[in-house]
Amino acid sequence: MVRHTVCRLCSSCCPVEVHVDRGKLISANRKSFLPPEKRLVCPKLLAAPDIVYSPKRVLRPIIRNKKTGEMMEVSWEDALGFVAERLQRIKSQDGVQCVAWLRGMAADWGPPWDCANRLMNTFGSPNTIGNGSVCHVAREMAHWYVYGAMTVPMAKDSKCIVIWGKNDRNTAPGMAEAILYALDHGAKLIVIDPVRTFFGRRADIWLPIKPAHDGLLAMAMIRSIIEWNLYDRSFVESYVTGFDSLSDVAMRFSMNEVASRTCLSIDDIKKVVQLYAGTKPACIIDGNGLDMQIEVFDTTRAVAMLRALTGNLDVPGGDFIPQPIPARDLQLRSALPDDVLPITYKYSLFDNFHHNWGRHAQSCLIDSILHEDPYPIKALVVQSGNPVVTMTESGRVRKAFEKLDFMVIIDPFLNQTAKYADVILPATTGFEKTQMNRASLRNALIILQDAVIEPVGESWPDWKIVFELARVLGLGEYFPWKSAEEVIDYQLEPVGITVRDLRNNPDGIWAEPLRYEKHRIEGFRTPSGKVECLSNVLAQAGYQAVPFEKGFLKEPLSFSDIVRDAHKKNVFIGMSGERTNRYTHTQFHDITFLRRIEFEGFVEIHPDDAKILEIENFDTVRVTTSRGAIEMRARISDIVQPGMVRIAWGWGEVNPMQGVNNLTDDSVRNPVTCTPSNRSFYCRVEKV
Ligand SMILES: Nc1nc2c(c(=O)[nH]1)N[C@H]1C(S)=C(S)[C@@H](COP(=O)(O)OP(=O)(O)OC[C@H]3O[C@@H](n4cnc5c(=O)[nH]c(N)nc54)[C@H](O)[C@@H]3O)O[C@H]1N2
Ligand SMILES: Nc1nc2c(c(=O)[nH]1)N[C@H]1C(S)=C(S)[C@@H](COP(=O)(O)OP(=O)(O)OC[C@H]3O[C@@H](n4cnc5c(=O)[nH]c(N)nc54)[C@H](O)[C@@H]3O)O[C@H]1N2
Ligand code: SF4
Ligand SMILES: [Mo]
DSSP: EEEEOOOSSSSSSSEEEEETTEEEEEEEEEEESSOOSSSSSHHHHHHHHHTTOOOOOOOOOOOOOTOOOOEEOOOHHHHHHHHHHHHHHHHHHHHHGGGGEESTOOOOOOHHHHHHHHHHHHOOOEEOSSSTTTHHHHHHHHHHHHHOOOOOOOOOOOSEEEEEEEOOOHHHHHHHHHHHHHHTOOOOOEOOHHHHOOHHHHSSSEEEOOOOOOHHHHHHHHHHHHHTTTTTTHHHHHHHHSSSHHHHHHHHHOHHHHHHTTTOOOOHHHHHHHHHHHHHSSSEEEEETTSSSSTTTHHHHHHHHHHTTTTTTSSSSSEEEOOOOOOOOOOOOGGGGGTOOOOOOOHHHHHHHTTOOOOOOTTHHHHHHHHOOOSSSOOEEEEEEOHHSSSSOHHHHHHHHOOOSSEOOOOOEEEGGGGGGGGEEEOGGGGGGGGGGHHSSSSSOOOOOOOOOOOOOBOHHHHHHHHHHHHHHOOOOGOOOOOOHHHHHHHHHGOOOHHHHHHOTTTTTEOOOOOOOHHHHHHHHHHSSSSSSSOOHHHHTTTSSSSSTTTTOOOOOOHHHHHHTTTTTTEEEEOOOOOOOOOOBBTTTTTTHHHOOOOEEEEEHHHHHHTTTOOOTTOEEEEEETEEEEOOOOOOEETTTEEEEEEEGGGTTOOOGGGGGOOOOSSSSTTTOOOOOSEEEEEEEEEO
8 A cells, every 4th residue: 555644754854655564664765756767765765664663662651760770661651640740840849940841853843843832831831942053943043034934945947056055965855856957957056065065076166165154155245246236136126125234244255355264266256156146047055054053143144145136036946935824833832921031041032033933042951951040950851852962062961961850751762862861752753643744834835744654562643742741731721632633633724724635635735826926015024024134123132233244253163272272283173974865863873774884984084184194094083172072983085175074973872982062062152043063163183
């Protein structure tokens, strides 16, 4: 039998066809607009049955004795009763705000996250925290502040594609297929990435930028586009505010200085400006290479402004402004008391930029536990995340989790974080649950993620865990729904679409027809109704109204002190490494099928540097910063530049000595979005 759903083994949310035989998942294939022979294969999806039926799945709730590490399987009733009793006790002893809920990326941002928020809202704690400060939410906020939405690059129909800090070949095969299709149809390609990626090798121009310096490049490009009169004058006159202020600030970014600081050639930057601004339509695919940088907010605002200045907003083949559906918000922020500060209080613009995104200044959780700022978090529920490995500065995270009074994990697997838990609640994987995912709510095409098999063992889907916990906590009145279908129908009622409709249309339903250039009628969803190159909201809150009006950080990478100490000898830029298409962050590293293709992670180092340090392929190297160290074997490769090492990402789950976040620094953050530099940092490298 063939069933249809949306894959959630990573956040790409590919629509897939699943072959099910007698209730068992046998295999799954991505759907695509390309004929089967041209489609990209996703190894994780090929491994779906191995993941779903992995012997390492947690099949029953577990209560863990923190002192002895002993684990005892219990019934759901006992587990939820125990959790509720401990949360209530902390609520009455310490205050409800001392309970926090942290979610990672795996269960999606849709209803599982909204329902967790609803539970915490009605329980009374404002502290439901997502990981958006290091993922795309910081960038999303930048887009919103410029033109009131996060644009979607229409690569397939584009004539010039700029890939800026993204590696779709590995992380988003649907988009990669669109790019390949456009290239086959004559599109030009510009790649801005310190690493020569798959698309970097195919690019008309590849800009191997110095990590974390993209804001400088964006400002130099804005300057050139204005100086050389390459901007879309009529669009700017009708739909842009703050152009003159942006122009004034951009004029401070001289090509010479920018080229020297970004380690790019002036000639190449000029060629990129001419190609991008001179080809219509063009789109910019920005990615996680720009996230996890201290300057993320202004950098991605400047990049967003490039889209507007060149007149590429909301045109076919350009950068599309999505048409979100009017779905009901499942959160209940109104139920929260007014007088309790959330632990993210220093980042309130980030907390509030989008009415139903929740809070995402992730590092504040650790501040609160360790420094009791503004009060101590005592109990934590971790849903669909592995923060011990994935949060910045693992040493700090571990110390914080040791200090907690109580911790619950909701996960299909026992990850490194589970070692700190008192209770482990077994969640299903994505194939075993029906839910709307956020990708389906942010635009007019709605596709259902539908359960294709029954839950494995006694695992429960996330929505059910949240609902049942709510009932045991006495909050059942806020969760009147008995099934995922009922919640989705409630949520989609204003749209006039039901789960049954979606099941009858497994390739999705357009809630409204696709429309371009919506600004001609509706304007943009910003305070002024225009594209804002200057933001009064930011100015009033004390931030830079125009990107980089107070200048670009002298040193946007962490641990610049290492440079001074070592007199520039043996100082490398460490880069958090590739997301390969085999793994999702810390997940799946014990799946034999995937392990066979990629057995271990490496530190990649340029041949010239390897020679100086007398490092050979497969030698073990140690990389250190003042925060900690990792040890991995070396791979000598010119995919990285001299002076840079790229450290494989996600292997901290397999071996704590291989966690990139042993090295990262959480002390310097973006003032608006709380983003630290997980992506790049100065470090030392030595052969062990
Ligand atoms: N297979 C797989 N797919 C995934 C994931 C996964 O773990 N595995 N994770 C999912 C998630 S949660 C996310 S957020 C997305 C992320 O997906 P992407 O946005 O594609 O993220 P990455 O592949 O980490 O990095 C993108 C590129 O940024 C480059 N880069 C690094 N530093 C810089 C810099 O300073 N400047 C510039 N210009 N480029 C830089 C890197 O070399 C890399 O080529 O992928 C999703 N899809
Ligand atoms: N240095 C550095 N740090 C980073 C990054 C980086 O590239 N470098 N990337 C950052 C980014 S973009 C992100 S998104 C984060 C990712 O951070 P996390 O979300 O913490 O990363 P994962 O390893 O994907 O952990 C997901 C967990 O969810 C579980 N899971 C899978 N499916 C489900 C489900 O349906 N329900 C539930 N309840 N659990 C499920 C998995 O078993 C796994 O334990 O890391 C961030 N941190
Ligand atoms: S890229 Fe692969 S793992 Fe990620 S959603 Fe698509 S099919 Fe699933
Ligand atoms: Mo992410």
